[in-house]
Amino acid sequence: MDKIPYTLRRSNRKSIGFTINAEGLRITAPKWVSQEIINQAIQEKKPWIQSKLLQWQQHATPVLHWQDGMQLPYLGRQIIVQLDPQLASCRYQGNYNLAQDNDILSVNLPYTASAQAIKTACTHWFQGRALAWFETRLHHFQHSSGTKPVRLGLSRATTRWGSCNSDGSIRLNWRLIHLCPELIDYVIAHELAHLKEMNHSPRFWAEVGRILPDYQAAKARLKQTSLRELPLL
Template sequence: MSSTTPAESSHRIALAGEEVGYQLRRSKRRTIGLAIDQRGLRVAAPLRARLGDIENLIREHGQWVLDKLANWRERPPPEKTQIVDGSVISVLGAALTVTVTPLGRARWQFVDNKLHLWPSATVNANQLLEKALREKARSLFVDRLALYAPRLGVAAPALRLSSARTRWGSCSHHGGISLNWRLIFMPLPVVDYVVCHELAHLKEMNHSPRFWSVVEQLCPDWRALRIALRQLGRQIPQL
């Protein structure tokens, strides 16, 4: 998670005879960082870093980059979770039983620890579940932002739901916050950590020690919750 910036561009570089594309994102950071995920090589660099210096660093780690990219290409795609009548999923740290009953018009209803789905000919159970959870996530996020924002002396920011695969939240320079709807699969304290993390960017648009002190002001257990987020993120259902 990090603050967003418009300074992002696409580039290509030759590594050991192989042409590799990468996304370069500039921000108010002090060092150059390399990361690889299913989207490919992503580089974060200071605003004034020279492109030559950035690419020299990529070449220094060229074999590591090629090995990691190869690992991602060889990794099998995650299996999708097929939702059927009686499926049980974890929502906000509690078991939620899903009932599926075909109906002419798609709708859903939360009742206690159950979610009733009535899929239609055009909306299947998986699609309907995602719609239901997105709505629940939006309502929850609005409430949590309204709870924590006043503690920083700021107004609750505008919210946008995200579907990003590798980012849980972001904060724009205009003050809007984006939160991944899949956080609904996490326990509430983990959700609150992400909310506090992004709200802290309204005070410090970076990841400096001052930023983390703001996070700690809102969420004293942020270190343990950040670890939990990384671990649980690997286990969420693929709809």
């Protein structure tokens, strides 16, 4: 059979366990189990293992080369990063409220800037744009929702797009700024609805629909979007 690479850990558990994540396949086996039995278990689980490994590969974080001319997603479009040592600060060439493919983000760094310097500058710009965009959209929805968060904060969560606390504060993942505006609006409406309903009951979804009619399409699209698919800024 084609060999599947894996790491093996022995433990006191009673059965063989399989875990698949970004690092690949990990097998945890009882101390008494022979290699032959492990190989047999792999063979039996081979279709499932290959399917899960493929899913992780398809949703792997894109590898970025931080350099002049690279592309990054912004509001659902692919914009181009260009270094410009003559600038005092970053400058967006285009309408950053209505991004288009191949818009230019000019970064105030020398052409010899390190990858880390480019990454840091881009991250700061994206986070600033995220906060400005979220504040504008929250203000837009306040009339229809009748609610206003006590505080808005940016999140760096690796698995959640947003959260709402019982104290009335909302945190939105700043990497939402990579996605198209419709998906951002859905997350904002979702968290605003939690200010009234801290659950996912029918009343909660009715509140989401009141704030953002026809939210279902955006909800379905967001389910197909993983944070692992976004550039790791």
